[in-house]
Amino acid sequence: MLLALAYAPPASATDARVGRGRTLVQTNCARCHAVGRVGASPLREAPPFRELHTRYPVEDLAESLAEGIRTGHPGMPEFRFDPDQVDALIAYLKSLER
Structure with a gap:
């Protein structure tokens, strides 16, 4: 437990x-x-967005977000x-x- 706390980012970070x-999702996705x-x-x-984690680990989106997410619903911009x-x-x- 202490080891996990030692590597956890500070709450403020x-x-x-x-x-x-x-802010990013409100600007780009809302x-x-x-x-x-x-x-x-x-x-x-x-x-x-509150349901995405029930479909797959949201961490799996990291690569797509960095490379250019193009899938999703019809008409979704890249x-x-x-x-x-x-x-x-x-x-x-x-x-x-x-």
Whole structure:
């Protein structure tokens, strides 16, 4: 247990990453997806982000987010994020699992 705590990022760093991820999804994704803990997606085919972890580990999205995610619902634009943005997006998606 102590070993895990020694390697865990400080709560403020984690909170900051989650906040950056939240901003990214609100800016880029909320037009189609429900990006919070409640609510329906504006585009019915776009899954709510709070449910993604029930389909697969959200960490699996990291490569697609960095290389250019092109799949998803019909008409989804291609997004490509830098490594820090990917880290923030994954941190935000993981925060929705709680």
